[in-house]
Amino acid sequence: MPLVPADQDQRRRIGFGMLGYGFMGKAHSNALRTIPYIFWPSTARPELVAVAGRSEKGVQEAATRYGYSAYTTDWHDLLSDKHVEVFDNVATEDAHVEPTLAAISNGKHVVCEKPLALNAVDALRLHEAASRAGVKNLVCFNYRFFPAVRLAWEMLKGGELGQLHQARFRYSQEWRTRPPEASLPSRIGVMGIIGCHAIDQARFLCGEISAVQGVMRSPVTGLARAPGGRSAEDGDVLAVLAEMDDGLVVSIDASLVSPGRRNHLAWEVNGSRGSLAWDLENPNVLRVYRCDQGRAAGFSEVIVCEQDHPLAQPWWPSGHVLGWEHGHVNMLAHFLDAVSGETPVEPYGATFFDGLRAAQVAEAIMESDATGQRAKVAAEPLNAGSREGR
Secondary structure (H helix, E strand, O other): OOOOOOOOOOOEEEEEEEEOOOHHHHHHHHHHHHHHHHOOOOOEEEEEEEEEOOOHHHHHHHHHHHOOOEEEOOOHHHHHOOOOOEEEEOOOHHHOHHHHHHHHHOOOEEEEOOOOOOOHHHHHHHHHHHHHHOOOEEEOOHHHHOHHHHHHHHHHHOOOOOOEEEEEEEEEOOHHHOOOOOOOOOOOOHHHHHHHHHHHHHHHHHOOEEEEEEEEEOOOOOOOOOHHHOOOOOOOEEEEEEEEOOOOEEEEEEEOOOOOOOOEEEEEEEEOOEEEEEEOOOOOEEEEEEOOOHHHOOOEEEEOOOOOOOOOOOOOOOOOOOOOHHHHHHHHHHHHHHHHHOOOOOOOOEOHHHHHHHHHHHHHHHHHHHHOOOEEOOOOOOOOOOOOOO
């Protein structure tokens, strides 16, 4: 039998224009290239239209490496291209606001890496602009899209743990201690780098945070190691006691100076009927304890890679585990479905509303650290600020 030409993929193509091409550029590009054959059939597939960056040599190489059709050193070119439907901002934190606002004003759907903005005022501007424009919007809190985290969310929303008693969230890394005199890749501190992930996990699983008591310290970094001789944001470590809207007490801590902790996002939620625990360094296992187990009671390790587990079905056969990068694939596939099918991004995906709330919690923590007092988190916005899907 002679070779038969394959049918062409007839699904709608949704063009992505990406600003930035470093670590997160690699993660997002890998996800966009993976989605078409893993999520099959689906209503649409991403098309890598163009990538933008400051260095012509760097962005030219990135376009070839990642598979974009074109490149530019001026991000405005992405906004004027009719083939770009989604503006994906993976640039450094200080380049999140202006380009994303411009993309919204040009009618683009928008994806933005965390933190959404360096302060709550700018985060509110982005949230309100996206709400007014009616464009789909996503903040990249990718850990929501790990199967174990989604299964925990479903169990908690279903009341399987009963009345919640307490929860603990932590995110620890070591890289600011290796070596301590080295220049930092970013001027932002522990809050913006990893603390916001712990805050979002707390909100995602346990609800809104209403008040905090927080402490931030810099036992290693000081203020002289940021790139370009700028001051680094204060904060190698933070510790927070948070009160949720329903009165639940939650602890949140984060550290960039914990030797031995490469990427340790971990949490435990305790309720009247049992407990759940998860650790990013063992991402495919959700630890479950149920109070009615009798004499053999103890935590069970659930490998969340079966076809009836959330987010696992498109992937591999039983027990074939997923890795860190699959969180981004699942996240951007979900966003693609929202754009093509006009479905809400939330509650699974983090919208700009969630990016705003994370920023407001962060500012309350910094206020508490400055005053030594408990600080209330700003109220949810009531105007163009209603969250998507309400």
